[in-house]
Amino acid sequence: MDETIDLGALRDSIRDVLNAECPRELIVKHAQHNDGMDRELWSKAVELGWTMLTIPEDHGGLGLGIEALAVLHEELGRAAAPLPFLSSLLAAKAISDSADAAICEAWLPRLAAGAVASLSLPMPLGSTKLSVNCVGDSLVLTGAVLNLLDGADAEILVLLAKDEHGELVRVVLDVTADGIQPARTTLWDRGRSLANLGLDGLHIPAERAWPATGAQETALANHAAIALAADSVGGQAAVLDMTIDYLKTRQQFGRPIGSFQALKHRVADHRTRFEGDIWLLRSAVSAVAGDMDHRATEASAAKALATANYVGLGRDAIQLHGGIGFTAEYPIHVFVKRALLNEQLLGNQAAHLTRAVSRIVEGAA
Amino acid sequence: MTAPIDSPLAAAGDLDAFRRALRGWLPKAIPHDWQERIRQGGEPAYVDVQREWYRALADAGLATAHWPSAWGGADLSLDAQIVFYSELARADAPMAVMYVVALYHMPATMFAYGTPQQRDRYLEGVRTGGVVWCQGFSEPGSGSDLASLKTRAERRGDKYIVNGQKIWSSGGQNSDFCLLLARTDSSSARKQDGISYFICDLRTPGITVRPISQPTTESEFNEIFFDDVEIPAENLIGAEGQGWQIAQTTLTTERGLLIFECVERLAQAYIRDAAAGQDTWLADPIVAHEFATFYPRIRGIQAMVAQLLSELRDDPHGGGVMATYVKLYWGPLLQDYTLFLTRAQGLAAQVFVEPQRCAGHNSGDAFVDFMWSYGWTIAGGSNEVMRNIISERFLGLPKG
Ligand SMILES: Cc1cc2nc3c(=O)[nH]c(=O)nc-3n(C[C@H](O)[C@H](O)[C@H](O)COP(=O)(O)OP(=O)(O)OC[C@H]3O[C@@H](n4cnc5c(N)ncnc54)[C@H](O)[C@@H]3O)c2cc1C
Secondary structure: OOOOOOHHHHHHHHHHHHHHHOOHHHHHHHHHHOOOOOHHHHHHHHHOOHHHOOOOHHHOOOOOOHHHHHHHHHHHHHHOOOOOHHHHHHHHHHHHHOOOHHHHHHHHHHHHOOOOEEEOOOOOOOOOEEEEEEEOOEEEEEEEEEEEEOHHHOOEEEEEEEEOOOOEEEEEEEOOOOOOOOEEEEOOOOOOEEEEEEEEEEEEEHHHEEEOOHHHHHHHHHHHHHHHHHHHHHHHHHHHHHHHHHHHHOEEOOEEHHHOHHHHHHHHHHHHHHHHHHHHHHHHHHHHHOOOOOHHHHHHHHHHHHHHHHHHHHHHHHHHHHHHHHOOOOOHHHHHHHHHHHHHOOOOHHHHHHHHOOOOOOOOO | OOOOOOOHHHHOOOHHHHHHHHHHHHHHHOOOOHHHHHHHHHHHHHHHHHHHHHHHHHHOOOOOOOOOHHHOOOOOOHHHHHHHHHHHHHOOOOOOHHHHHHHHHHHHHHHHHOOHHHHHHHHHHHHHHOOOEEEEOOEOOEOOOHHHOOOEEEEEOOEEEEEEEEEEEEOHHHOOEEEEEEEOOOOOOOHHHHEEEEEEEOOOOOEEEEEEOOOOOOOOEEEEEEEEEEEEHHHEEOOOOOHHHHHHHHHOOOOOHHHHHHHHHHHHHHHHHHHHHOOOHHHOHHHHHHHHHHHHHHHHHHHHHHHHHHHHHHOOOOOHHHHHHHHHHHHHHHHHHHHHHHHHOHHHHHOOOOOOOOOOOOOOOHHHHHHHOHHHHHOOOOHHHHHHHHHHHHOOOOOO
């Protein structure tokens, strides 16, 4: 990994692009008329090399680490951008962690070049209804794959399956070449979607599979938790800005509503809680980057805290805006929907709290 | 100052060595059976333990190690202070609460505004004499609106004559001196401009200190009455009318380490509570879930305090914004957690126990700890005052 990258500069450049290319009007329109990713915006992100960010240099990427990933997701969250980075970069990590040179060489350059990818999420650990069996030189996949994030927009799928010995493996599929199409589930958060896929004896070459170790799946879960915490930190920054601006300008009873203590004190509390989210996220990023013992508990704590506070802030932000907050034209609802989804993705509060206290409370996962 | 030969301070140049030295030293230095002694012996035992503990710290040069060496300290680095406080928490040492004003607020005020004579006398008094100080700022009519204070100090020759009343002075009944704010000019256009700052010897005739009973059965804070009390003019700190400005220095002195120690103690208590509740309240899944929700918040405040300390490392006078967020995060968290624990423990926590003073805010007696959490949410700028500061000064929302 390149340690010399200037994260501040990276952040500024991503933010500038998103301010220009993904303004609030765009996400509002997107939420009204589209479902899933914004392809035009994705092409711009690909052109700028954002899909290369965390892919190893040998395979067409920039080889940056979790610090850069967190910055990217924080800025994507701030814009509530309808882009499939969470799924695509996580799928890329699953592939590069396979440590299988041929697999990396076959798939990572495509991902670096902008192919959208999805994967079976790594939490709850090892849960899959897909079975894989060896038949001669091929593998045969049968079963259901549920809730693939951005799966209907993906070209590449990295699925988790169980083999005849009960061992977990990851397999990589090419939607077009393998002739499959995950079916889209529309979500309230229109910037993302889920998809389900049924496979009934799909044959793929044996070299498209590798053993999914517990360590790899845990590492994936940690990355995903950090990405979601970062998205929730960025989203909160945006909602706070929007809300504070509104409280300064909206006048009632002859004065700005922000002068009412009943309102400003709530904002002060949200802003204070937000501070804890920021610094716990930073701490979790260093724990994961430094491979520290508490990386899993820290990542889950950061995810649980930031997503819960994002929901708490978001729901109150609608209230603080009054009627305008309850319109489709005003962007707040886009963020609130994202907040609610973030809290459920990759394990809900209970799952992450259980994981977070697992070193302290006996019997927790 | 050179450290006594067997003091851990001799190793302070190397953080790991300092930590090891503290781990060796603390078990011998901490007053024996201090928890039990205080539980049995009440207020007098508490004062004894405080004095004994202070003496041990002072003999090792640790009590005032954070002071500049020019004033008898050891210039102990912030990182070494962090090690020191985390080891105190780890060893479950008594908190030196009786000496907080003497070790932090008084010296910070003196370093910035004291005359050489004042510094020599009062810093030395604390360092070698264990002189105890308290803070006399609040009044019955002036709490959050401190600048409205009414206690008067009138100049007469080389003295000031003080009349009025202070309230909520922590540790006043055990103190030798008081940091006193009084009004020297009642005609100033801004109420802040008429305030002056004094050193007040609490043994001066005309002073009455009266402890106030608290819900925990303790009397940790006091009323202080002033009836024609003479204070020598040389006890004025700074200039007449400068008191408000100086008080800001006093109030913002210690914004990192004391809270760091409290937060570390909470983090340790959380682990201890999990073990203690394992077979009882924690076995209930609904309670266990609520217990788990505190973990990310505790890690959140620890991460915030780490950030605050790193800001203070770069600028010892900085960190003001972060310190405000830390205070408003910490007080409610402590209160939520201690209340949670009180309720989770059921009737067991309802049983009266003698409060264990100076055990910090996580003494293990959940009910007492919950009661004491109001110290953090009311004193030193209430939650509501913090919310005003954050919303108006930091976020730019209009004043009401
Ligand atoms: C345990 C403890 C120890 C203390 N130790 C000391 C000490 O050693 N020395 C010392 O000088 N003082 C001490 N204090 C006093 C402390 O600083 C004051 O209690 C504090 O400043 C609040 O003042 P008050 O009690 O008069 O409450 P008030 O100011 O009357 O407040 C009452 C309520 O009104 C709210 N309120 C007040 N103003 C506003 C506003 N503008 N907007 C919204 N809400 C508002 C407050 O938040 C509070 O909820 C101590 C207090 C406690 C509880």
